[in-house]
Amino acid sequence: MTQPLWQKSDIKIDAKIMQFLAGDDVLLDREFFLHDIAASQAHVEGLANIGVVGADEAIALKRELDALAEDFRSGAFVLDDRYEDGHSAIEARLTERLGDAGRRVHTGRSRNDQILVATRLWLKEQLATLQTHCRAIAEVCLARAAQPALPLPGYTHLQRAVVSSTGMWFAGFAEGFIDNALRARQTCAWIDANPLGTAAGYGVNLKLDREHTTRTLGFARMQISPIYAQLSRGKFEMAVLEAIASALLDLRRLAWDLSLFTTAEFNFVQLPSEYTTGSSIMPNKRNPDVIELLRASYASVAAARTEIEQLLSLPSGYQRDLQFSKGSLFHGCRHGLGALALVPDLLARMQWNAPAMRAAIEPAMYATDVAIEQAAAGVPFRDAYRAAAETAGSAGEGRTPEDSLAARTSPGAGNDLRLDELRSRLEQLDV
Template identity: 55%
Template sequence: MTQPLWSKEQTIAQTELQKKITQFMSGGDVILDRELMLYDIQASLAHVQGLQRIGVISGEELAKITVALDKITKQFQSGDFVLDSRFEDCHSAIEWFLTNELGETGKKIHTGRSRNDQVAVATRLYCREALNELANSSQQIAETCLALARKHELDILPGYTHLQRAVVSSWGMWFASFSESFCDNAYAAKSTCELINSNPLGTAAGYGVNLRLDRDYTTKALGFNRKQVNPIYAQNSRGKIELQVLSSFKSALLDIRRMAWDLSLFSTAEYDFVKVGDDFCTGSSIMPNKHNPDAIELMRAEYSRLVGAYNEIESLLSLPSGYQRDLQSTKGALLRGVSSALQCLQLVPSLLKSLVINVSKCEASVDASMFATDKAVELVIEDDMVFRDAYRHIKYNYQELESRKAIDSLKERVSPGATGNLFLSEIEGRLGAL
């Protein structure tokens, strides 16, 4: 292993115990940091540019460091440079590379910063991109659902409450419900991104440094909306930022869980309302007849994985002000939660497009009782009957509903957003404004 950044000695010969302690303290970090490596390089470039602006390094030194950072970026992307057990983390790896390439000049990169603000800024950059991907995925799901809502606007789907038949509904309304919900999820992701898009670089270990760092420059260079002003808060916000990000993902996956539950039920032989595409299903190792919607079931489970990550971070944040090593443990939960959630969300548009609706089965599942609410409203309007009297009348006279047609029920339910008036243009307008 390379010399730790915190070491006072030039070389360290580790005992077996020390090796075990090092493995415990940072063994997993070097693997996790493969996700953060490029963000840390990006922040390192902005930092040295800022150092040059205040005269800590020369223009010539900046040029050399810039070339070296570009070199490690390309080598990391190609696989020629591997972040492995030689290093504590991505931060030590970058500094080692620069020192190996540039000698004394490479050692200057850490002036005015700590690994604390390095981790914070790399994580912030990662979170910003993750939220943008969440917003994009949510928008794609919403747009897919909107298109399917138009396609199946008047295709009948029994509506349920308490898992009991309630009223006649439509696949158009079902798809529109998820289009609107993922429109909200996209807006929520963008709002969270705006909230967390502040720059902690230059706050060092949580107390600032005795240099006039050009934090406004690094803020602009890294695309942040503002700088995070207070150094103590820069450390206190670690974990809190991660929870805000995961909370946005939880909102999206909560909708996925409900969608997956519906499709799991509707695709059973007992319902037979819809067939899930073969790509999203598997067979059984022993039962040749099985066609299992495994991908949907795993999508349904994804929310619980994310909640686990959220709870893992939340449970360790009972800490005093300032940096505590416990905060290192937020990294794994965040990266695992975000990565898995994005994989799930990116599959949803293709899943929805694979669905084949069994129109005849859906229509056959409508019975006369499901027109009762429509008829009660009609009695109020046409016969001037008060609603409670109309309610009781229909409850004991279902025979009056036998001749009604499901398609008429869909078309006549014209309250804004209902089956005969889905207001898809309003959802489309919100999506267009994203």
């Protein structure tokens, strides 16, 4: 390992302790490394603006930072256990190539605001990906909801309840993922604040050009208080995981539906073969493993959020405990976004079994229609309800699922899905 940034001549380094302190940090920093380099370039420009770094030095530093980013992308530079972390690697590389100019690059900043800004940029990237996935899911759901509707049993308490349709099913998840995309956008607006220049949480005795770094790095605003910049670590990460978890909650319920609908007992849905696997012992089996793991994905994100939450039982100011938040954050985001990425193709290609769905619609499922028709004709609803309950077994006489859906004219129901309104909400996310 190279000399730590904090190494002093009278300090003896114990290798086992250093290994414990570093942990997986340098490996996890690979995820944030390019953002750390981008923030370092903005910091160099800011230092040049206030005369701490000379113009020629700034040009050289930015040139070497560009080269480091390219070497990292190509694999010519590997971030590994030669370094304590990604920050140390950047400074070591610049010092090796540029001598004193490289030693100047850390002026006015700490590893605390360095990881804060790299993580913040990375979080914005994750939220953009989340919004993309949620929008793609909503687009597929809207497209399939617009297709001719097939009658589908509607369930409450997992018991057959009323006539529903494939259009209503898809429209429900379309609206859910539109809201999830909106939440991703709103969360991004909430965290879109630049912490670079807050140093170790108390500012520095330099008039840093924080307005420049804010503009250069594409932040909407500056995170003003150095103390709040430290207080926000973990809090903002949790908000991003919560936005992902919100989408995965809807995905979990969608996956549960498909888990049920693909059973032989329901037989409503056939999945593309790529989304199923075989049994190691039972030749007759095809298992909906992908659906089951999509259903389970919420747990990974919720666990990541909980781990970070448990770390935040801390006083103000930076504490090393927060190092452990990076692994949770990375794995939670990677798993959650990876699950959502699979959903648009799955929904586009799944096939409904119309005869099985129609056969599952029994006469009693029209009883609610009968009660409401009588109430609309002037019978008090509770009386109409009791009368319909007594004749529920024959409620379907002379009725078809299509009749029931055609009569369902309340906004959002079978004959008034309002897909144009939902699409308009989705398009508003571009504004």
